[in-house]
Amino acid sequence: MTSLTRREFGTLLAAAPLAAASRMSERPGPQPGTPAKEWARVKARPFPLRQVRLLSGTCYTLQDRNRAYLHTLESDRLLHTFRLTAGLPSTARQLGGWERPDIELRGHFLGHYLSACGLMYSSTGDELLKSKARAIVAELGKCQRANGGGWLAAFPPAFMQRLTERLPVWAPFYTLHKIMAGLLDVHEHCGDAPALEIALGMAAWIRRWAGAIGDDAMARILDVEYGGMNEVLYDLYAVTGDRAHAELAHRFDQARLFDALADGRDELQGLHSNTTLAKVVGAARRYELFGEERDRRLVEFFWRQVALHRSYCTGGTSNAQRWRTGPGILARELGSTTQECCCTYNMLKLTRHVFGWNPEAVYADHHERAFLNGIIGTMNPADGMTTFYVPLESGYWKLFGLPFDSFWCCTGTGVESFAKLGDSLFFHDESSLYVNLFVPARLQWPEKGLVLRMETRFPDEEAIHLEFQCEKPVTLRLRVRVPYWATRGIAVKVNGEKQEAAAPPTSYWTLERTWKTGDRVDVSLPMGLHVHPMPDDPALQAFMYGPLVLAGALGNEGLTYEMMYADPVNARRGEGMRGQPIPAPELVAPSADPAGWIRPVGDASIDRRDVEIVAGSPGDWTRSVDSGLAFHVTQQSRPLSLVPLSRIFGQRYAVYWRVKQA
Ligand SMILES: [Zn+2]
Numbered sequence: 199m200t201s202l203t204r205r206e207f208g209t210l211l212a213a214a215p216l217a218a219a220s221r222m223s224e225r226p227g228p229q230p231g232t233p234a235k236e237w238a239r240v241k242a243r244p245f246p247l248r249q250v251r252l253l254s255g256t257c258y259t260l261q262d263r264n265r266a267y268l269h270t271l272e273s274d275r276l277l278h279t280f281r282l283t284a285g286l287p288s289t290a291r292q293l294g295g296w297e298r299p300d301i302e303l304r305g306h307f308l309g310h311y312l313s314a315c316g317l318m319y320s321s322t323g324d325e326l327l328k329s330k331a332r333a334i335v336a337e338l339g340k341c342q343r344a345n346g347g348g349w350l351a352a353f354p355p356a357f358m359q360r361l362t363e364r365l366p367v368w369a370p371f372y373t374l375h376k377i378m379a380g381l382l383d384v385h386e387h388c389g390d391a392p393a394l395e396i397a398l399g400m401a402a403w404i405r406r407w408a409g410a411i412g413d414d415a416m417a418r419i420l421d422v423e424y425g426g427m428n429e430v431l432y433d434l435y436a437v438t439g440d441r442a443h444a445e446l447a448h449r450f451d452q453a454r455l456f457d458a459l460a461d462g463r464d465e466l467q468g469l470h471s472n473t474t475l476a477k478v479v480g481a482a483r484r485y486e487l488f489g490e491e492r493d494r495r496l497v498e499f500f501w502r503q504v505a506l507h508r509s510y511c512t513g514g515t516s517n518a519q520r521w522r523t524g525p526g527i528l529a530r531e532l533g534s535t536t537q538e539c540c541c542t543y544n545m546l547k548l549t550r551h552v553f554g555w556n557p558e559a560v561y562a563d564h565h566e567r568a569f570l571n572g573i574i575g576t577m578n579p580a581d582g583m584t585t586f587y588v589p590l591e592s593g594y595w596k597l598f599g600l601p602f603d604s605f606w607c608c609t610g611t612g613v614e615s616f617a618k619l620g621d622s623l624f625f626h627d628e629s630s631l632y633v634n635l636f637v638p639a640r641l642q643w644p645e646k647g648l649v650l651r652m653e654t655r656f657p658d659e660e661a662i663h664l665e666f667q668c669e670k671p672v673t674l675r676l677r678v679r680v681p682y683w684a685t686r687g688i689a690v691k692v693n694g695e696k697q698e699a700a701a702p703p704t705s706y707w708t709l710e711r712t713w714k715t716g717d718r719v720d721v722s723l724p725m726g727l728h729v730h731p732m733p734d735d736p737a738l739q740a741f742m743y744g745p746l747v748l749a750g751a752l753g754n755e756g757l758t759y760e761m762m763y764a765d766p767v768n769a770r771r772g773e774g775m776r777g778q779p780i781p782a783p784e785l786v787a788p789s790a791d792p793a794g795w796i797r798p799v800g801d802a803s804i805d806r807r808d809v810e811i812v813a814g815s816p817g818d819w820t821r822s823v824d825s826g827l828a829f830h831v832t833q834q835s836r837p838l839s840l841v842p843l844s845r846i847f848g849q850r851y852a853v854y855w856r857v858k859q860a
Contacts, residue, residue, distance in 0.1 A: 221237075221488050221490040222444060222448065230440065231439060232439045233436060234487055236487055237486075237487065237488055238489040239489070240555060241557055241627060242557035242626065242630070243626060243627070244550060244622050244624070247317060248323075249643065258638070260577050260582075261318075261322070263616070264314070264577070264613060265617075267582040267601065268311070269327070273333060274288070275293050275602075277290070277338070278292055278293070278299075279353075280341045280351070280352045281337075283341070283345070283351065284344035286340065293602055294605070294766060295599070295600070295603045295764070295769050296605045296606055302353060302357065302369075303368050306610060307605045309375070309380035312377075312380030313383040313384075313614050313617075314614050315328065315330060315384065316380075316384045317387060317614060319331070319387050319388055321620055331384045331388055331390070332384065332388055332393075335381065335384055335390055335393045338350060348403030350400050353370065369423040369424070369425070371419075372423045372424055374404070375426050375476075376610065377400070379430045381393040381396050381400075382430065382433055385397070385437070394438075397434060398438070401431065401446065404446065405446050408446060423473040424477075426480050427447075428483075428484065429447075429479050431443050431450065432484050435487065436487060444488075451477075451481065455474065455477060459496035464499075464507075464524070464525050466508070468520065470520055471520055471541050472538055472544060475541055476544055478548060479548050479551070481497050485555075501552050504545060505549070507525035507526050508528070509568075511742065511853070512843065513564055513571055514538075515537060515542075515545065517531040517533050518535045519535065526734055528733060528734060529734045534589045534775045536587060536588065536590040537587060539573075539576050539585060539586060539608040539611060540610075540611045542573060543573075543611035546568055546622070549564055549622075550565075550621070553634075554625070557627075559680065559681075559682075559705050560682075562632075563679070563704055565622060565635065566634075566681060570745050570746060571843055574844045575588075575596075575842070575843055575845065577612065578598050578847055583598040583600070583601065584608065584612035584616070585598055585612075586773040587773070591779055592855075593780035594775060594850065595754075596846070597762060597773065598762060598763050599763075600766055603766040604773070606773055620639055622634060623637050623652075624639075624641050629673070629674060630676075631674055632706070633662075633676070636652070636656040637656075638652060638654055646672050647668060647670060647672060648666060648667065648672055660722050660744075661721070663719070664720075665719075666716070668715050671712045671713065671714045673711070673712045674711075675710040676709050676711075676713075676719065677706040677708045678707045679706055680702065680703055680704070680705050680706065681703060681704070682704045683725065683726070683728060683744050684724065684744075685703055687724070688707060688721060688724070689724075690720070692711075693717060693718055697709070723744070725743055728741075728743075730747075738855070740853050740854050741792055743827060743829070746843070747844075748829065749852065750851055751839045751840070752851055753850060756777065760776070783836060784858055786858050787857050787858065787860060790859075798830075
């Protein structure tokens with residue numbers, strides 16, 4: 199059976215009480231072979247990555263580290279288990295970690311790898327990575343043909359049988375989603391037609407398989423992590439206009455989860471966070487394609503619950519991969535496995551969608567918080583390796599993966615995150631340009647005939663400089679985000695002239711004018727120290743400087759090199775911490791305003807020699823000191839230094855402190 203019949207689809211809809219489904223059949227379909235129309239009203243869109251180039255700075259450096267890592271991974275090694283599964287010869291040395299031939303999730307990383315190559319090509323124009331991705335796709339095509347034309351994975355279809363028989367198996371649909379998403383990314387970013395054909399073959403296989411599964415059985419199968427199967431199939435519908443893909447996607451919309459969210463019920467306690475996040479990203483894509491308000495409502499409710507009630511000061515969410523408490527209960531949720539990086543990756547994807555529907559600064563504020571504290575800083579700039587978690591229990595350290603022996607889920611989303619660092623910096627509509635994140639970059643907007651250059655050392659400095667180059671004068675509303683932390687007001691100059699800048703925090707400073715080449719906007723966003731208390735335990739506090747979460751440098755006592763990198767032998771549990779945390783001291787706050795007792799290290803009143811510092815990365819430390827981003831906690835029983843969490847490597851740290859008022 200190649201597709202669901204109309205009657206079968208009708209039965210499916212009756213079983214799944216999703217009002218949106220009716221809208222799906224109401225909407226006139228596109229011409230076969232043409233992209234589907236998006237029925238939702240999207241008010242602002244991010245620019246395609248190829249129109250944004252990072253300029254020299256932290257993001258550029260990390261992008262480059264990631265690019266180097268992508269180059270070092272050998273195609274034959276990545277393809278090894280795909281070839282073996284297809285019965286094709288392979289003599290490549292097997293990869294380790296979650297890519298080992300005896301690990302059931304094997305093959306997931308190749309999907310991420312293809313996505314990362316596609317994204318990196320758009321971000322940098324790296325032709326070698328484009329060719330490499332296209333060559334891998336060609337090899338995957340051979341594997342698919344050897345498998346009979348549809349099935350493509352690094353494990354046999356027998357894994358799917360285990361799903362239907364409710365036998366233990368590690369998330370086969372999760373892996374299929376990564377591969378399909380990788381193929382679609384190579385199609386989109388590298389213009390590779392075979393990649394789309396292979397994805398279509400996989401979708402056809404899945405449609406045949408799902409056609410034999412009843413709705414009750416499917417509902418049980420959806421209890422096993424399935425990544426963003428709904429998202430990638432909606433994306434396939436968007437590209438091809440073939441309604442069958444949307445119908446298949448809908449079978450992966452989990453009614454139980456979506457019904458609760460649409461009714462405004464937070465039943466997230468106990469759920470696996472990243473599993474759930476990926477499903478809701480699928481709902482967001484569905485809303486854009488079919489415009490059903492119910493989908494928007496459930497996504498926005500979910501976003502608010504996670505961003506505003508289930509996230510730490512870092513903008514990250516989850517503990518031991520789950521939401522283990524009700525909303526707003528976080529004080530006892532600090533551990534060595536807080537905030538899985540995949541969750542931050544998926545939450546930023548979701549934020550990008552939600553901002554487009556309603557371009558308000560609250561969404562971009564969250565993006566900045568999670569980006570600066572939960573993405574940047576999860577890569578070790580020394581070697582390009584990334585973390586699985588960001589531990590938030592005091593006294594732990596960052597644990598990094600190994601280049602060829604980890605391949606965690608977060609290694610996969612990591613290579614994607616650091617291949618799209620130029621994403622979501624700028625958004626636009628017909629007549630507005632949004633500057634959401636402050637990263638040195640050059641934006642090309644050919645439809646308007648303009649290039650915008652953003653130069654800044656933010657957050658090492660408070661100044662952001664925007665300069666226009668226009669083919670001819672262009673009338674445009676410039677909207678610069680005023681962050682939540684900019685409570686001391688902002689200052690703006692246009693071509694050197696001071697402007698009225700009475701924009702409150704979490705809003706946009708807006709100026710409509712006709713811009714011409716050489717026009718320059720200088721924005722200053724004064725940063726200050728502020729406290730981020732736990733919602734359910736106000737005496738448990740983190741300290742922030744502007745957008746940056748500060749971490750107490752607790753030294754590297756007892757830390758060995760082996761403890762800071764993954765266990766290469768235990769593939770399945772290699773991400774576990776080997777070693778115990780040390781307690782952080784209780785702080786005594788002489789005054790409520792932290793600026794009174796947490797002083798910049800550069801402060802003339804403090805002798806730098808008196809500050810005990812054990813720096814993991816001396817370069818970063820020096821940079822933090824020089825730019826005023828390093829602090830000394832004064833009037834405590836022992837010397838304590840704070841630096842941005844994103845810059846602490848190779849030592850133990852504390853983010854949340856028990857603070858006693860003096
Ligand atoms: Zn992960």
